[in-house]
Amino acid sequence: MTRVPLIDPATAGTPAAELLTATKRAMGVIPNxxxxxxxxxxxxxxxxxxxxxxxxxxxxxxxxxxIALAVAEINGCAFCLSAHTYVARNVIKLDEEEITAARLGRSADPKAAAVLDLAVAITNNNGQVGDNQFTAAREAGLTDEEIVEVIANVAYNIFANYINEALDVDLELPVVAALSPAAV
Incomplete structure (x- = not known):
């Protein structure tokens, strides 16, 4: 059970109600x-x-x-694994093989693979990555703008993972469990 109340947009005060309405506009739903x-x-x-x-x-x-799938897998966040698997499958239309590969930090697409290599290194090393990671990203065609956005996306997803895990947020989707350590 979630460790804090789930704020109901219908009874929330300002500014929470406005932000939850903005959430619905941005995401199409108001997730827990x-x-x-x-x-x-x-x-x-x-x-x-x-x-x-x-x-x-x-x-x-x-x-x-x-990126969201890889970061959630590393952090073992069932809420985010479930939500992002649903979005990847039903909205983005990634196939099951590519979803599993992303969770493992891999992709058949060379640019996606480079993005995931960088995202996984950042996540696993708490942001402490070497010049070799940046060289590999640039050699794979990532621009400086894309590199900075990979870092920002990792941070965004870590924030979501930590909120969900620390607050034990109730999941409203079918649970997607983390892969076994042997698979990773």
Whole structure:
């Protein structure tokens, strides 16, 4: 059971109600994670602001979803694995093989593979990555703008993972379990 109340948009005060309405506009639904975040309108505002900004960035939705899958897998966040598997499958239309590959930090697409290599290195090393990671990303064709956005997407997804895990947010989708350590 979620460790904080899930704020109901119908009874929420301002600014939480406005932010939850903005969530519905941005995501099409109001997930429990944002209802939990609404306990701190500042946290929800920051989350939505970064989401909106990244949607306008250089990385297309399919790459952002792959990053989300890889980061959620590393952090063992069942809520985010479930939500992003659903989006990858039903909205982005990635096939099952590519979804599993993304969770493992891999892709058949060379640019996606480079993005995931960088995202996984950043996540696994708490942001401490070497020049070799940046050289490999650039050699794979990533621009500096895309590299910075990979970092921002990792941070955005870590924030979501930590909110969901720390607050034990109730999942409203079928659960997607983390892969076994042997698979990774």
């Amino acid at each position: 994670t944002t209802k939990a975040m609404a306990n701190s309108p500042a946290a929800l505002k920051g989350f939505l602001g970064l989401l909106d900004a990244l949607k306008e960035g250089a990385l297309p939705a399919a790459l952002r979803e792959r």
